[in-house]
Amino acid sequence: MEDNRRVFPLRKSKPESKARPLPELLMPKLEEKVKPLPELLVPKLEEKARVFTPRQTEALLRGKRKRLAIVTACYNLPEWLPRLCQSLRAGSLYIPEFYIYLHSRNNALYEAALKEEAHGDAYLFPHGFNRGLAKSWNDGILEAYSDGVDFVLVTNDDIEFGEGGADRMVREAIEGRDNFAIFTSGRAGRNKEGRAAHNWSCFILMPIALEKVGCFDENFFPALYEDLDYFRRMNNLHLNVPTVQDNVWHGGSLTSSTDFRLGLKRRTFEELNRRYYLRKWKGFNCPFGDKRFDFYIDPLQRANPYPGYNRKDYDDICT
Numbered sequence: 001m002e003d004n005r006r007v008f009p010l011r012k013s014k015p016e017s018k019a020r021p022l023p024e025l026l027m028p029k030l031e032e033k034v035k036p037l038p039e040l041l042v043p044k045l046e047e048k049a050r051v052f053t054p055r056q057t058e059a060l061l062r063g064k065r066k067r068l069a070i071v072t073a074c075y076n077l078p079e080w081l082p083r084l085c086q087s088l089r090a091g092s093l094y095i096p097e098f099y100i101y102l103h104s105r106n107n108a109l110y111e112a113a114l115k116e117e118a119h120g121d122a123y124l125f126p127h128g129f130n131r132g133l134a135k136s137w138n139d140g141i142l143e144a145y146s147d148g149v150d151f152v153l154v155t156n157d158d159i160e161f162g163e164g165g166a167d168r169m170v171r172e173a174i175e176g177r178d179n180f181a182i183f184t185s186g187r188a189g190r191n192k193e194g195r196a197a198h199n200w201s202c203f204i205l206m207p208i209a210l211e212k213v214g215c216f217d218e219n220f221f222p223a224l225y226e227d228l229d230y231f232r233r234m235n236n237l238h239l240n241v242p243t244v245q246d247n248v249w250h251g252g253s254l255t256s257s258t259d260f261r262l263g264l265k266r267r268t269f270e271e272l273n274r275r276y277y278l279r280k281w282k283g284f285n286c287p288f289g290d291k292r293f294d295f296y297i298d299p300l301q302r303a304n305p306y307p308g309y310n311r312k313d314y315d316d317i318c319t
Helices: 030-034 054-061 081-088 107-117 133-146 167-175 207-212 226-236 260-281
Strands: 066-074 094-102 122-126 151-155 159-161 181-188 191-197 202-205 243-250
Touching: 066 081, 066 133, 066 167, 081 094, 081 107, 081 159, 094 107, 094 133, 107 122, 122 133, 133 151, 133 207, 133 226, 151 167, 167 181, 167 202, 167 243, 226 260
Parallel strands: 066 094, 066 151, 094 122, 181 243
Antiparallel strands: 151 202, 159 243, 181 191, 181 202
């Protein structure tokens, strides 16, 4: 029988040069967001000296451990990044590979990212400005799957895993390959006793989701509503998304709550994203009621998914 599944194109290589120190703390102009990206200053992961324990090496040779990519976008929480990475290195079912996107020129954050890169299991993407969460999520997911990883975990930078790292999520991914995503739960904020579903703050996006739903909508800028939009597109396809009960702590909106300027702007970009979401979906069973579009965003069209409907109000946002 003919295979009619969509094939999503992926990038096959990374730049060769090493990361350079960031210049002084300077906020770039907004128009930098629409310029072509400079060459990413990231060496190939396979060229780094990776150190595995004898147990890890033996498990890899036997094919027991999976390759798990962790994609995270960081803005201003240098103290959380090492906690996230170290907690994920504690897992036993997978070998972690980190894709770290820097969305600011925070020098302390950059130094923390360099230390994680020195472990030999991380790619560092020091963009130095807020390029949009959906954009970095898309780039990281596509890059990781093109590198041949088994699963991709996308997470906020204010997440810390408990004992066993992401083993429960990975086990669910192994046993339920028809799932489109794996959510998790645990502590949220200062709540040390109760449990909460973390949903799109920490999730595994399975390969079948890219095949059926495609990319996140990069019109949601710089953040918020891109997850609701993706979930709506998945729900219209009646896709299965289980939640794993796990010991995962989510700090909870720490990026905007610890940055005064970003906190002031949050209401502005949240409202603009809400208006775009309503314009896209209110009363429609396809994007904007335009039958040219379905629930799938092609990776090759992810920067311009809806010709004639893409947002032009970015000048109202300063990040």
